[in-house]
Amino acid sequence: MQSLVTNLDEMRRLAAERAASFAALREALEFDESLTDDALDSLVESIAEPIVAAIDCKQCANCCRSLDVCLIPPDIDRLSAGLRIPIEDVITLYADEDLGRVHGEWAVIPAHPCPLLSGNLCSIYAHRPHACRVYPQFTPDFRYNMDDTIEGASHCPIIYNVLTALVERIKAQPPDDL
Ligand code: SF4
Ligand code: SF4
Structure with missing residues (x-):
């Protein structure tokens, strides 16, 4: 290699x-x-x-710092469980549906870096959105x-x-x- x-x-x-x-x-x-x-x-x-x-x-986290995170509806349940907040609050705080439409997606987490990033680690790793699981x-x-x-x-x-x-x-x- x-x-x-x-x-x-x-x-x-x-x-x-x-x-x-x-x-x-x-x-x-x-x-x-x-x-x-x-x-x-x-x-x-x-x-x-x-x-x-x-x-x-864990030494990089550049995707979490620099990319929009696309969300699908099941991510909202995962984030609600990981953050221990109601689904409505997850949508209000983290799901930008207007920007999602621009990307041809349901919604995105619009902020950079991702507000769920803590240092170089995902604070809700076990409950992270599908897009984060499969990237790249x-x-x-x-x-x-x-x-x-x-x-x-x-x-x-x-x-x-x-x-x-x-x-x-x-x-x-x-x-x-x-
Ligand atoms: S997937 Fe790529 S950008 Fe994201 S942390 Fe790993 S090496 Fe860095
Ligand atoms: S949800 Fe976690 S893995 Fe996904 S971008 Fe945010 S910090 Fe990174």
Whole structure:
């Protein structure tokens, strides 16, 4: 595995420098019929697995500091249980439905950093929203979500390192040979 970039300033600088190579990756994969959607997802997951294991999110928390958290209705029950406050208060305090509509979602937690972040840790970890549980999500359908994934390379070290490794892998072993 390549040496991993975890410093956020360095990640942002390198993500900007590599924007063209990430865009070229997207173009190369977008219509490549030699690599099926499932095969591409498997390749991405095989690259992501050791990177996810090696990066300590407790040392980072940048997603909790910098991204809107999309909410789905079941999150409200979870947050109510975790915060021990009524559902109505969760909605009033944490669920911005107008901004959610802008994102095409039911609601979002609009504040940055997330008001539920304590230091680098989630204060309601066991009850965190679904979006927080799955982030960063590469599959299924990596091919069809590459724009969002590439955008995430300047926010999340896991995404940056996975995309960098994928670029190197595709360069070294083009899809027809996979
Ligand atoms: S709810 Fe917890 S995991 Fe989700 S963004 Fe807020 S602090 Fe982070
Ligand atoms: S998911 Fe990414 S941005 Fe969030 S804490 Fe982990 S490495 Fe940092």
